[in-house]
Amino acid sequence: MKHAISLLLLGCAACAFHAPVRAQALTPDAVNAATNPGKVGPSSKGAAVLRAQVLLDRAHFSVGEIDGSFGSNMRRAISGYQTKAGLKPTGTIDKDTWDKLTADAVPVLTTYVLQDADVAGPFEPVPKQMAEKAKLTTLGYASAIEGLAEKFHMSPALLKRLNPGKEMIKAGEEIVVANVLDVEPLARTGKIVVDKSDHTLSLFDAADQLIAQFPVSTGSKQDPLPIGTWKVEHLTENPIFYYNPKLFWDADPADKKTRIAPGPNNPVGVAWVDLTKEHYGIHGTPEPSGVGRTQSHGCIRLTNWDVAKLVKSVPAGIDVILQE
Template sequence: MATLLAIFVSCAAWAEETKSKEVTPRTQAGIEAATRLQVFLDRAEFAPGKIDGRYGEFTVKALQLFRQSHGEEMKQPEKPDGAPDVSGLDLASVEPLFTDYTVVEADLKGLGAVPESVPAQAKLKALSYETAAELIAEKFHMDVDFLGELNPGKTKDIKVGDKLRVVNVEPFDLGAVKDLKPGSELGANDIEDEGKGKDEPVTTKTAVKVDTKSNMLSVLEDGKLIAAYPVTIGSEQTESPVGDWKVRGVAKMPNFRYDKKMLSKGERSDQFHMLKPGPNNPVGVVWIALNKKGIGLHGTNSPDAIGRSASHGCVRLANWDVVRLAAKVKAGVPVAIH
């Protein structure tokens, strides 16, 4: 852990230092190089966050953790959004970098506006994607604006049969979430019930560690770092619970009980709204319950916000990342939040 801590401190110092430096102008070659690195890291499950063709903070953190997992060190880039050292990486394996995706009828089914007010949301049968561009961007782990950059003039009115240029990653399939095989499964309504789920001994050596300063979650197997994902942690008002916890189970496509008092003060009330499942549910498509009431690792309806302190005490990941995390854990797996 000393090495991990050193990496996180180094990243934090670099981010602070580079705030006042001039950002490197973007070129087509630079965009493709940054995208290639992001796709390489995403495939390795050292996730850089939403893929946007930039050498951002989480791309650098993911690269450092990837190198650390291979016993290597990395120097910080001299400029924000500047190219890091990629020597020794098999970036040639990311070929082709981009691929064409043909829009199918299923992509356009079930789309619908999501109102801002929670009472109005509670009246909906599902909290679905609002636009086809949002769906396709999430399917390919992309920033929706970057999808627009790659497809100028094509993302405002997407139709069946349209071909869109996307990055070459393993697609996130919303329909396949129901087929996810976590070690221990909870029902859609069980995410806040502390007593449910199995309290069984750990039969694997998997461990999850969340660093609240770096906003990175690491997965270890037999003490070896095998994956890392950027996260959003609790805000100053509702901080994530520092301590050592355990996974109780995994709920797929969960409902969310929106209780303002519970979210702000940690106290359950009888004034609440039940929000139906969907990618635009506040807890996303997967809830990994911890053995602390109302606290879990979960997805999000706002991948753009990953990395900011905005969650209500929980730990939030992009939907495509939380699904990958859920496949690695089961009841009893330790989760350290520090």
């Protein structure tokens, strides 16, 4: 890497918490056949919300974790999708928006047979202290369920709810998952726009047409987003994280510089997009539930699956506009 990756997200368990999905029947048949109950908005719940979340993800307008709950990330994803579709960006799904979304008629919940790689591990808890993280040879998943949830862009709670009684620890077991893998890849990106007020990162093609939108965390009072126009300098998948406590206002005074091995639970997740603003970048996270809801140490933080999608589409040298 050209220089050390050195900005870490701020984890906030209280901020990241959101209410679990209500105890309604979310069977594959019910979700795959769900119809718009008139308007899907903040008071909506159940099968229609879950179907819409998966369809938005498939359209590259991410809600972050697919969890079956209508929250701020879903509202923003709907508005972005409506803008791309030429509809009024209301943040709620009316008939016209539903008809556009459901033109993708695939089942949104499908079955998946666990593979050896899904359950092979090794799985171990990830320590909170940087010095303890540095002792690990890889920052892998703490459990097979965590890895499967990320693979299918879901909250672990929803994955468990869709698979009652399933341990998800043996190859060959069949489970129900969100159908998010067989989608068309993104077109080549011509410009990135990060909106601080809306907690979104948007991708535009060479013709300046919106092609994708992801929820992001974008800094804090102590480490504000560096407003301005920068460029993508280079991209790194499975990055090493070089921790420098001098760059963190809340670092433990006893901390020392250290190297954190790659892995999905690395502090910057599975990919790093380096910007021409020194020490700043776009990256993944070990805490997907907090994206769009918690703060960061100044960088732009996405879920691991969204940043993995982004790096396949983004070339070096394009503009990155960070705006209020």
